[in-house]
Amino acid sequence: MPQSNAIPKATVFRLCLYLRELTELSDKDIKTVSSSKVAGKLGLTDAQVRKDLAYFGQFGYPGVGYHVDELIDELKRILGTNHMWDVVLIGCGNLGTALAAYKGFDRQGFHIVGAFDASADRVGQKIGELTVQSMDELAKTVSRTGSRIAVICVPGESAQTVVDQAAAAGIRGILNFAATAITAPPGVVQNSVDLAIRLEQLSFQLTKTKQPAKR
Amino acid sequence: MPQSNAIPKATVFRLCLYLRELTELSDKDIKTVSSSKVAGKLGLTDAQVRKDLAYFGQFGYPGVGYHVDELIDELKRILGTNHMWDVVLIGCGNLGTALAAYKGFDRQGFHIVGAFDASADRVGQKIGELTVQSMDELAKTVSRTGSRIAVICVPGESAQTVVDQAAAAGIRGILNFAATAITAPPGVVQNSVDLAIRLEQLSFQLTKTKQPAKR
DNA sequence: TGGTGTGAATCCTTTCACAGCC
DNA sequence: GGCTGTGAAAGGATTCACACCA
Numbered sequence: 001m002p003q004s005n006a007i008p009k010a011t012v013f014r015l016c017l018y019l020r021e022l023t024e025l026s027d028k029d030i031k032t033v034s035s036s037k038v039a040g041k042l043g044l045t046d047a048q049v050r051k052d053l054a055y056f057g058q059f060g061y062p063g064v065g066y067h068v069d070e071l072i073d074e075l076k077r078i079l080g081t082n083h084m085w086d087v088v089l090i091g092c093g094n095l096g097t098a099l100a101a102y103k104g105f106d107r108q109g110f111h112i113v114g115a116f117d118a119s120a121d122r123v124g125q126k127i128g129e130l131t132v133q134s135m136d137e138l139a140k141t142v143s144r145t146g147s148r149i150a151v152i153c154v155p156g157e158s159a160q161t162v163v164d165q166a167a168a169a170g171i172r173g174i175l176n177f178a179a180t181a182i183t184a185p186p187g188v189v190q191n192s193v194d195l196a197i198r199l200e201q202l203s204f205q206l207t208k209t210k211q212p213a214k215r
Numbered sequence: 216m217p218q219s220n221a222i223p224k225a226t227v228f229r230l231c232l233y234l235r236e237l238t239e240l241s242d243k244d245i246k247t248v249s250s251s252k253v254a255g256k257l258g259l260t261d262a263q264v265r266k267d268l269a270y271f272g273q274f275g276y277p278g279v280g281y282h283v284d285e286l287i288d289e290l291k292r293i294l295g296t297n298h299m300w301d302v303v304l305i306g307c308g309n310l311g312t313a314l315a316a317y318k319g320f321d322r323q324g325f326h327i328v329g330a331f332d333a334s335a336d337r338v339g340q341k342i343g344e345l346t347v348q349s350m351d352e353l354a355k356t357v358s359r360t361g362s363r364i365a366v367i368c369v370p371g372e373s374a375q376t377v378v379d380q381a382a383a384a385g386i387r388g389i390l391n392f393a394a395t396a397i398t399a400p401p402g403v404v405q406n407s408v409d410l411a412i413r414l415e416q417l418s419f420q421l422t423k424t425k426q427p428a429k430r
Numbered sequence: 431t432g433g434t435g436t437g438a439a440t441c442c443t444t445t446c447a448c449a450g451c452c
Numbered sequence: 453g454g455c456t457g458t459g460a461a462a463g464g465a466t467t468c469a470c471a472c473c474a
Contacts, residue, residue: 007423008464008465009416010465011465012416012419013412013416015419016409016412016415016416017396017412019415020394020395020396020409020412021396024395034432034433034434035433035434036433041396042396043396043398045466045467046433046434047436047466047467047468047469048465048466048467050433050434050435050436051435051436051465051466051467053435054434054435054436058434058435059434060433060434060435061433061434061473061474062432062433062434062435062472062473062474063431063432063433063434063473063474064432064433064434064474065432065433065434066434078419079415079418079419079422080418080419080421080422080423081415081418085414085418087414094312094313094316094317095313095314095317097309097313098309098310098312098313098314099310099410101309102309102310102410104394104409104410104411105410105411105414107411108411108412108414108415109415109418110411110414110418148421149414149417149418149421151414172421173417173418173420173421174417175413175414175417179235179319180235180239181232181235181236181256181257181258183258189417189420189421191413191416191417191420193408193410193413194231194235194319195314195317195319195320195408196319196320196322196323196325197228197231197232197235197323198390198406198408199300199302199320199323199325199364199366199390200231200234200294200296200323200324201224201227201228201231201406202364202388202389202390202404202406203294203295203296203300203324203325203364203388204227204230204293204294204295205388205404205406206295206363206364206387206388206404207294207295208222208295223442223443225443226443249454249455249456250455250456251455260444260445261455261456262444262445262446262447262458263443263444263445265455265456265457265458266443266444266445266457266458268456268457269456269457269458273456273457274456275455275456275457276451276452276455276456277450277451277452277454277455277456277457278451278452278453278454278455278456279452279454279455279456280454280455280456281456
């Protein structure tokens, strides 16, 4: 029984890229754009861009292309970023602190409303406008703010525990920066970013191109 | 003419996951493991694990599984992390500074040997053991250390310029954290991480599961 | 002419299923 | 009995190619 109307993960990723490109165009006051223009900037094909969009409707104008601002609105609606998301940050070490200060999140519709850490040393410290809270207060803050998303920047050893705590507190989506596999409870979606792995992938590409043929 | 002996990008990514899992097992003094054990932890199938490894050789023992430490060595060799890579960091804002302090890079074989920033305010500041250098010194440092990889954490507007400077200085692989599409010159490989996009992907998943059927 | 939307064809990846081995 | 390695089959994703529209 193939449940065949699912959207490929790769398509969702590319929609985010399109949104980013379109936003740049809009900032430059460009009003319309073709699928091949967008594709060119991103190293994709024009057919790919049109197919990706076709999953969600017909947004283009034959002979013209796409209206930039109109397509931005559609993409935001599709991605669910037409409204702001309240996000909590768990783990306030170097990386967590840097992310709390990162402008790009707010710009794309994600606002950090609480910062938490298990270490008593860090609780009470200020990070920008935020004050680091103890983990005990997580559930209260999540329910008060209605946050659905948590960004987790704790050491690998504590990641699974924190995931479970976050889920119990009502979190429904997790962006995980810990370098370990985590299991999200049913009903909770998860997206992991392992920074070291991104370098390993580069290393592989650099290594294999040195020995060009398999032989 | 299909050039069919290429390794899928997804396979490389999973190899990195396998290495991470195996390292955890090795730390626990576990000597052998089966493909289904590894797959289970990562939410994959056993056949997938075996197929991925089969691109590179036969590493398993029928009836037994894989020798953990042996497979770790093979994976490191395949990924090119059996030796350390010297890496330069360009852009020393919040994120760059956090990455400079990140332990996970060193642990996986990547050592940051230089930090650079275009802003005169930051040049001369200390980040851990490193002193932030001016961009003028990039080429000299790259050729002195033989670095092949750059991690780029500059604002989107300057990303492409920095990429070109890095490539001219002799860099061959770029890990890009700037939230913009960059074009790497021929012979330079590139891997981009857009943190906001990872949250957008989560947002999509949370949004679509709310309206379960397409209808 | 320049561009979209989309079935059909191709290409790639994953899963199945089983021979062979310890 | 348990597990690997691997052809064959199935399933998805991308590209092609063209009808159609402004």
